[in-house]
């Protein structure tokens with residue numbers, strides 16, 4: 001049994017944006033994601049999975065895909081998407097005809113870009 005979740009507070013955490021992809025979401029569309037997945041508390045009873053820092057505003061697409069993954073596992077999964085797409089004929093054609101471009105950009109979650117801005121030039125993540 002956890003505390004009652006304050007959806008309004010979570011929705012405003014990143015100004016009404018999904019913490020991960022950055023899409024704007026309404027409070028009704030918002031799903032509350034556990035940054036550290038819920039199952040971890042079975043192994044770490046001291047982990048309060050419902051504490052506010054662990055609750056992230058998420059769009060349905062991100063939340064469904066992240067599911068029970070740890071944040072870094074999910075990031076690796078997202079980074080594998082391009083190599084998987086290259087095996088798709090339509091994707092490959094769109095590349096060859098210049099309709100798509102692949103960037104070498106790493107997967108950075110929306111909330112991480114905000115952290116960077118608010119720490120006056122000090123990179124939060126150095127990877």
Ligand SMILES: [Zn+2]
Nearest residue numbers: 018021059062
């Ligand atoms: Zn999202």
